[in-house]
Amino acid sequence: MRDVEAVDAVVIGAGPNGLVAANILADAGWSVLVLEAADEPGGAVRTGEITAPGFRNDLFSAFYPLGAGSPVIAGLDLERYGLRWRHAPEVLAHVLPDDRAVLLSRDLNTTAKSLETFAPKDGDVWRAEFAKWQRIRDHLLNAITGPFPPVRAAGGLARTLGAADMLRFMRMATLPVRKLGEEWFKGEGGRVLLAGNAMHTDLGPDQAASGMFGWLLTMLGQDIGFPVPEGGAGCLTDALVNRLTARGGRVECGRRVTKVLTASGTAVGVRDVHGELVRATRAVLADVPAPLLYLDLVGEEHLPDRLLTDLQRFEWDDATIKVDWALSGPVPWIAQEAVLAGTIHLGGDVDGLAGISNDLACNRVPRNPFLLIGQMTTTDPTRSPAGTEAMWAYTHVPAGQWTPDRLKRRADRIEQVIEKHAPGFRDLITARVVAGPAELQELNPSLVDGAINQGTTAIHQELIFRPVPGTGRADTPIDRLFLAGASAHPGGAVHGAAGGNAARAALARSKWTGGAYLTMNKALNRMLYG
Template sequence: MDDYDAVVVGAGPNGLVAANLLADEGWSVLVLEAADTPGGAVRTAEITAPGFRNDLFSAFYPLGVASPVLAGLGLADHGLTWVHAPEVLAHVFPDGRSALLSRDPERTAASVGAFDERDADAWLAEFEVWRRVRDDLLGALLRPFPPVRAGARLLRELGASDALRFARMATQPVRAFGDERFHGDGAKILLAGNALHTDLGPDQAGGAVFGWLLAMLGQEVGFPVPRGGAGELAAALVRRLEARGGRVECGRPVRQVVVADGKALGVRDADGGLVRARRAVLADVPAPALYLGLVGPDHLPARLLEDLDRFEWDDATIKVDWALSGPVPWLSEDARKAGTIHLGADLDGLADFANDLACRRLPRHPFLLLGQMTTTDPTRSPAGTESVWAYTHVPRGETWSPDRLRRRADRVEQVLETHAPGFRDLVIARSVSGPGDLQARNRSVDGGAINAGTAGIHQQLVFRPTPGLSRADTPVDRLFLASASAHPGGGVHGACGANAARAALARHGHAGGAYRAVVGAALRAVYR
């Protein structure tokens, strides 16, 4: 029987961050991963044509480069290099107009000002607000909830009056926020398109803060990528962990968290092998998979099981990867320079797209989020070529036959061909991944849901993943939820893993008994 201080289930970025932080404190750590390679949704492979490196899931990481968690790990010392496209993001309207997000705020202001001249100064004013609150806001968002210290600093910076107005913005639909601040379509679409990096359409509560956050981050740090592929971020985390004595074992799925007397004692793998965890088990898996699968109902409060019945996933995803013989022949000059492209809808079109998904209808007009990877990182494909991907959301729970997937990919290409005539003539090869294919590559992408649960405000903060479980602690002592199902949710920032590691360290610190007593009392109050 193997014996470690901590066992981490899942080698996604959150699991690897948690393992690194525990190893930094001298804990012996084993990470068990079901897939053959580490990284979870941060992986790269050749799936189209030889020499074309495609990110299998996520690709651009503004939150990653801005995250104090990842910054504190010093991953540059372990081979990670961030690179950028000439421009950050272009949103191309159905009529061919485009709005540009740039690392030069003046260029962004000029772009949105071309739609309405009043918006140039209004956009720069928003960026000044961002500069004022940036550090404290990220601290408040990424630390355990409630964010007492960062929240207090944010309150002091803004003052009570502006803090209330900022809190109001955080709950607004992004369309309402855009209408209040801007006049033209350009600024509004940049905010709304960025909000749809979650599953929140223009008229859903809470979308404003996501759109604003990503747009402001894009101007400050860009939408960078790891040189060589997304998998290089995971590789750097693994190298750092191994340098501190930690281990990662791939191709070893966990089937059970071993629980006795209300405590997690270790895990059992798919072959029946037992790994003892002397201090903690940390799970980088979705909340339903942890509680209903690895732990089991017998060890959980009935109220939690009821809450899990109401757990809401985000939308399913279809992703298409291409190997192209040359750059995408965009009609839009902005799109030629941007690493990330939003395509296929204006603001009302985004609302129609989101409404179709809410009504479980396949959107007739797909909204595309597209990445030009060779434009961003020339190592991704042979000189003169382009490695490109695009994804779009579809209703959850539908059946996707190979023929139906092919037809949806053809529909995606029709949208591209409209704005980049001759696109199809450049295609060397393509790979189409439906919701089931994505889940087969990564068990945590349940049904093609890429954010481990909706970003809706009813399942954020103190409600994530269920009411009362806003921290990494679980009703099982020494078991901690380290995945994006926990606060603060989706995105490659490492905060969910870091929060779980901190909770495990607190549980076994000098005041560990008092810590567990407080946590236990809180959980009993929630689940009585």
């Protein structure tokens, strides 16, 4: 065994949140070591040639509207370290069962005209809503990505909107997306555009706050699109790693952390799978799901009973099946709106999406799945040889035993759905790779049972309830241990906010070396956990 290494901070996990946290700490002059279980960094932001030679398929996440819009990631200036964003000609198309489609474009008039094919005045509604977005976007994105409560950003939002409109905005934030769509739009296009984007979470059309998620993603799509890193999602990871190493930070892969070491209620370091110890003189930050951090890495004996009870109630989001294809040519969509779109929604109108959500809630596999599809070569021509298409689709399913035969049948069903709306699609397939819940978790242990958001997006597990009832901050009951993954506020998606919040909390803690911080922390813990 090597001598015990000492650094200012150990970061567990080299996903985007972990790498963002490490960069912010390195900017402050801290010595930082990131320990990653996998053989390469990135977590759910990785790319590989898994289908056919020359086809670069993103293994997990692919499109990054929140990444490109995140003030946390923007502050890192990753373009200096190789990141380049690419855009499809059009952002997103939602294809209805009868092959009508609504198009989201970065061109405001194009989106509005698409909505007007469903109802004449819906384009005006969209223009007005986007004008409001432009007024509040910076305050809102700062509020979303900062620690809770977002006092300064919320104040700016309130001043911009005024008291009356602020109250109406807060009401909108609570609405189910079906209700929001019905209040705003006369036609089906606007309603399904919002609902389909809400389904990027695990929220169905009739669940509280789904309207907010649908609105946020569509406004981001209108504003900055659904961009991708040129060359693959892994190029975003490469930029984060390059930036960190330029500041003296290190990432070591193949070093799964098995234990967070504590002394007198304080995190003092970690032990890895090889038995090696690393001392953390200032902080340990964990980019792993909350249940894994607390129950596996810390241990029940070090935690308050009430926290353990809360963790038993922790709710994962739906499981996921993902299919990647190498296609010999572009997809022959009947709906022309889908031809140039980077992202495609396929699988129903609002009622159909509600039925799918209900099936999942009842632990049933939906007969007609909702598909979120990425046409990656359409978006970034470097992803596959000229004239071909690297494409993927994912769909949510109940967690459970997904045998190879069961996975194959589900992938076949996904292809049948696409074939119906793009006759000849199956003839273009030259290679296919299917990943079910177990395969996704094996590739990335943080995707427990294929849950891609590290916990439900439902309102009972957001804000001060994420990951359990608490403060909405990165602090944990263990002093100098900070939760930096998507289980923490503000949750899933690649925006780096959870990592940024954890890093700032660690920096703040390091300045409070006297008894004031510990007294406050103990008081909070007594209030929360008894």
